Amino acid sequence: MTQTAQAKILVFDSGVGGLSILQALQQALPACEYIYASDNGAFPYGTKSAAFLIERVHNVLQALIEKKQPDLIVVACNTASTLVLPRIRQHFSIPIVGVVPAIKPAARQSKTKVIGLLGTPGTVDRPYTQELINEFASDCEVIRVGSTELVTLAEQFLRGGTVPSETLRRILKPLFDKQQLDTIVLACTHFPLIKKQLINASPRPFNWVDSGDAIARRVSSLLQHQLSAKLPCKGGQNTAIFTLPKNDIDLLQNTLQELSLTHIDYIHLPGAN
Numbered sequence: 001m002t003q004t005a006q007a008k009i010l011v012f013d014s015g016v017g018g019l020s021i022l023q024a025l026q027q028a029l030p031a032c033e034y035i036y037a038s039d040n041g042a043f044p045y046g047t048k049s050a051a052f053l054i055e056r057v058h059n060v061l062q063a064l065i066e067k068k069q070p071d072l073i074v075v076a077c078n079t080a081s082t083l084v085l086p087r088i089r090q091h092f093s094i095p096i097v098g099v100v101p102a103i104k105p106a107a108r109q110s111k112t113k114v115i116g117l118l119g120t121p122g123t124v125d126r127p128y129t130q131e132l133i134n135e136f137a138s139d140c141e142v143i144r145v146g147s148t149e150l151v152t153l154a155e156q157f158l159r160g161g162t163v164p165s166e167t168l169r170r171i172l173k174p175l176f177d178k179q180q181l182d183t184i185v186l187a188c189t190h191f192p193l194i195k196k197q198l199i200n201a202s203p204r205p206f207n208w209v210d211s212g213d214a215i216a217r218r219v220s221s222l223l224q225h226q227l228s229a230k231l232p233c234k235g236g237q238n239t240a241i242f243t244l245p246k247n248d249i250d251l252l253q254n255t256l257q258e259l260s261l262t263h264i265d266y267i268h269l270p271g272a273n
């Protein structure tokens with residue numbers, strides 16, 4: 001096994017959304033050690049203020065780095081990445097990969113040049129997201145839908161809940177009603193987890209674009225080109241870490257085990273709920 005294969009990767013999100021990114025990472029880099037961290041104590045992020053999130057994500061990452069000493073961090077959350085990357089990259093020396101809306105590939109792939117942007121209320125309104133649109137989709141009409149309800153549905157689905165098609169059709173109505181729209185960006189890491197249900201609820205086929213594979217390629221390339229010489233050999237067990245002990249974590253057990261997250265742990269943060 002090479003040293004690259006034994007990197008310890010921390011994947012971070014407010015809730016279970018980052019598991020969609022973890023899936024893509026595990027497919028590309030199956031031998032790495034993964035720590036999945038959910039800030040369930042401050043979930044959901046999509047409705048929180050910028051000032052709160054910048055402080056919060058900084059503090060959670062600080063505690064996670066102290067506890068687990070990862071080689072690389074993936075902020076598997078569009079809501080956080082579109083806001084906090086400059087601050088945390090300035091503060092922490094570990095390589096940090098952010099997940100931001102896949103507007104560039106969506107704009108390239110769209111034939112009609114009308115695309116949907118489905119994210120949290122925070123993400124779809126961010127100046128960073130507007131900059132992505134200006135830079136990569138200036139030839140497109142972009143219809144935005146920000147929904148926390150969809151995030152909650154994905155959380156419930158991973159705990160055994162159902163995702164009613166009528167609810168999805170109500171939330172996505174502005175996108176479904178736009179006749180020329182051919183491409184939808186899943187700009188929240190929770191949404192690929194319910195992609196099958198989204199497809200089933202759709203009135204016609206769409207091109208659904210998410211960031212999972214691009215992030216896996218980016219992480220692979222960083223490990224190969226920048227980090228391989230520096231990595232110690234680790235190879236510990238995969239762990240899921242939460243910021244708040246809650247009963248509903250038990251309901252996630254099957255999902256966590258499917259992703260080889262066999263150990264559950266907690267960090268305690270000042271200021272958590």
Ligand code: DGL
Pocket residue numbers: 013014015017018043044045046047076077078079080120123148151187188189190
């Ligand atoms: N999964 C997160 C994202 O990609 C946000 C979910 C939340 O609102 O907490 O934006």
